[in-house]
Amino acid sequence: MGYTLNFSAVWRSFDLLLQGLALSLGLAVMGIAIGCVIGLVTAFGLLSKNALLRRPAQLYVTIIRNTPILVLILFAYFALPQMGVRLGKIESFVATLAVYSGAYLAEIFRGGLLAVPRGLKEAGLAIGLRQSQIRNTIVIPLMLRNVLPSLSSTLISLFKDTSLAAAIAVPELTFEARKINVESFRVIETWIITSLLYVATCTVLAALLRRLEKRMSIPR
Amino acid sequence: MTNLLEIRDLHKRYGDVEVLKGVDCAMAQGDVISIIGSSGSGKTTMLRCINMLEDFEGGTIRIDGEEIGYDTAGGRRRRKKEKEIARQRAMTGMAFQQFNLFPHMTAAHNVMLGLVKVKGMGRDEARGLAEKWLDRVGLAERRDRYPGQLSGGQQQRVAIARAIAMNPKLMLFDEVTSALDPELVNEVLQVIKDLAADGMSMLLVTHEMRFAYEVSTRVIFMNQGRIGEEGNPREMFVKPQTERLAEFLMNSTFN
Numbered sequence: 001m002g003y004t005l006n007f008s009a010v011w012r013s014f015d016l017l018l019q020g021l022a023l024s025l026g027l028a029v030m031g032i033a034i035g036c037v038i039g040l041v042t043a044f045g046l047l048s049k050n051a052l053l054r055r056p057a058q059l060y061v062t063i064i065r066n067t068p069i070l071v072l073i074l075f076a077y078f079a080l081p082q083m084g085v086r087l088g089k090i091e092s093f094v095a096t097l098a099v100y101s102g103a104y105l106a107e108i109f110r111g112g113l114l115a116v117p118r119g120l121k122e123a124g125l126a127i128g129l130r131q132s133q134i135r136n137t138i139v140i141p142l143m144l145r146n147v148l149p150s151l152s153s154t155l156i157s158l159f160k161d162t163s164l165a166a167a168i169a170v171p172e173l174t175f176e177a178r179k180i181n182v183e184s185f186r187v188i189e190t191w192i193i194t195s196l197l198y199v200a201t202c203t204v205l206a207a208l209l210r211r212l213e214k215r216m217s218i219p220r
Numbered sequence: 221m222t223n224l225l226e227i228r229d230l231h232k233r234y235g236d237v238e239v240l241k242g243v244d245c246a247m248a249q250g251d252v253i254s255i256i257g258s259s260g261s262g263k264t265t266m267l268r269c270i271n272m273l274e275d276f277e278g279g280t281i282r283i284d285g286e287e288i289g290y291d292t293a294g295g296r297r298r299r300k301k302e303k304e305i306a307r308q309r310a311m312t313g314m315a316f317q318q319f320n321l322f323p324h325m326t327a328a329h330n331v332m333l334g335l336v337k338v339k340g341m342g343r344d345e346a347r348g349l350a351e352k353w354l355d356r357v358g359l360a361e362r363r364d365r366y367p368g369q370l371s372g373g374q375q376q377r378v379a380i381a382r383a384i385a386m387n388p389k390l391m392l393f394d395e396v397t398s399a400l401d402p403e404l405v406n407e408v409l410q411v412i413k414d415l416a417a418d419g420m421s422m423l424l425v426t427h428e429m430r431f432a433y434e435v436s437t438r439v440i441f442m443n444q445g446r447i448g449e450e451g452n453p454r455e456m457f458v459k460p461q462t463e464r465l466a467e468f469l470m471n472s473t474f475n
Contacts, residue, residue, distance in 0.1 A: 126314040130335060
């Protein structure tokens with residue numbers, strides 16, 4: 001085959017790719033940040049003795065984890081407006097990612113909460129701390145340390161899931177790449193560069209998380 | 221004068237198993253009482269009812285005349301509100317078999333946490349008090365170490381400092397030397413002896429018979445959810461009145 005690689009078309013539009021990447025990161029940070037809050041609340045719900053809290057939490061996790069994220073994205077963007085919930089593309093995607101990541105993070109947080117020894121809560125009670133103080137100063141900080149190693153692979157996979165926002169024309173990295181591909185017909189070059197941008201970002205993300213893990217580790 | 225601690229007809233069950241079958245006990249200011257007995261006799265459960273780590277179904281516990289954990293009005297018994305129970309828990313201090321230090325905080329921070337969050341003390345004042353108590357248990361130089369960097373005996377001494385710093389009316393010790401290597405037991409017992417000498421009121425669940433003999437003003441022998449025998453250690457250990465206690469003492473080591 002007589003194909004010669006020519007990256008000049010991609011370089012000309014490189015700014016667009018970088019803008020797309022910036023938006024991808026923005027979507028991930030917003031979605032996952034909200035997802036963490038949802039996940040934390042849900043994790044406590046999953047562990048609650050009260051069935052009125054536990055059942056809805058279980059239902060939420062089950063439904064979300066058994067639905068492909070692409071279906072959720074399309075549902076939020078096309079079906080919800082029919083039901084009276086109108087969101088812009090970006091808001092719609094961030095909300096979907098938040099709800100989606102919340103279900104996965106809830107399961108991770110639940111495991112981390114279970115690993116906090118009961119005796120530590122009792123020690124907190126014994127000095128007169130209230131439940132909420134024990135949760136905030138003892139249980140959550142220890143849970144986060146427990147889950148950090150497994151959290152990083154989930155966070156990276158959630159970041160990569162932002163590429164699915166292309167399906168509803170959110171101008172993130174994958175969407176911009178497709179535009180360049182269509183306009184320049186430089187198929188191989190475009191997708192090579194795009195892939196490399198994802199790989200580079202994920203590598204940096206992983207390194208940052210490893211550093212955080214190290215910094216938060218308890219000296220012994 | 222009202223008793224510091226007064227337990228009347230305490231009943232506690234786990235499902236179908238009744239672990240406390242009516243325990244009565246009174247304790248005056250400055251008393252050091254050791255609770256001995258075989259495992260499953262209810263001694264730890266009794267201790268844990270006093271600071272409401274366990275709910276109980278019947279009887280009353282009073283500290284300084286104040287009813288712990290429950291309100292009885294018009295014949296109905298209600299568990300007190302969480303906030304009220306937390307306040308009552310702070311009247312006692314507790315040290316645990318497994319130390320239960322907060323692993324993500326230094327020794328000093330472990331001691332400071334309750335002072336700041338429960339007593340509302342400023343950080344500097346709390347820090348000063350934490351250092352004073354860590355010094356008292358012989359750990360002044362280790363105050364910035366994390367629990368994982370301390371030996372078992374050192375961890376237990378930090379845990380005692382954490383409880384004592386809260387200035388409790390009564391200290392509860394739940395088998396505090398059972399998880400320690402033999403050579404680390406004495407450093408912890410010495411700390412408890414010093415506290416006894418200072419006049420601290422203490423209730424100790426222990427398997428250290430010699431220590432119970434030396435430090436206690438009174439000994440309670442628990443047997444199958446009831447108090448089997450109680451009295452002065454010098455009399456009880458030498459002349460047990462019941463066969464069960466005689467048997468128990470025979471099988472215990474005095475080292």
